Amino acid sequence: RKEVEQDPGPFNVPEGATVAFNCTYSNSASQSFFWYRQDCRKEPKLLMSVYSSGNEDGRFTAQLNRASQYISLLIRDSKLSDSATYLCAVRVEGDMRFGAGTRLTVKP
Amino acid sequence: SAVISQKPSRDICQRGTSLTIQCQVDSQVTMMFWYRQQPGQSLTLIATANQGSEATYESGFVIDKFPISRPNLTFSTLTVSNMSPEDSSIYLCSVPGVNTGELFFGEGSRLTVL
Secondary structure, three states, rough: OOEEEEEOOOOOEEOOEEEEHHHHHHHOOOOOEEEEEOOOOOEEEEEEEEEOEEEEEEEEEEEEOOOOEEEEEEOOOOOOOHHHEEEEEEEEEOOOEOOOOOEEEEOO | OEEEOOOOOEEEOOOOOEEEEEEEEEOOOOEEEEEEOOOOEEEEEEEEEEEEOOOEEEOOOOOOOOOOEEEEOOOOOOOOEOOHHOEEEEEEEEEEEEOOEEEEEOOOOOEEEE
């Protein structure tokens, strides 16, 4: 079993749609959690950290469920510019482990 | 976040040759990390570059194949030695943030081995 697993997608949604991604992790000792965005042929860029109580940044909401060992990312009112690959990342004992990413395409 | 510059940004190399990738950070950082991202895959940690000591390699990666230098707190190099087409990948250096353990990445070096 991979340490961090994501549905690879692709998710194809119309503009304005709400889309949600889940990411599961295997190590219960995982300490901190993140969502990254990666555009084609670019480096991953930090989108948001994921806090235990859940957190929101504009149209983006991240949640953590420690009991079930998953994190989620909700994007509301999707924009064309949201098209990218979304990577979840989990820090375990100093090491950062990444999921393979979920590809999102937002269409007009 | 730190500004991280990598070069080369891309290169096409012949089988059996070696390529050194440089990573420069605009601030002093204790740890720097080298990742590989093969086409369609996630990021895989190659090694942690420690200043003043040898790099720490992850399972499946060895110093002879991926020698790393870390001469000071703002600079590191990764060499991909005796390259084969399987080494075609994006190589990324990264440094930790100061808050909750996030990582920031350089722009990546896209390597194609023929």
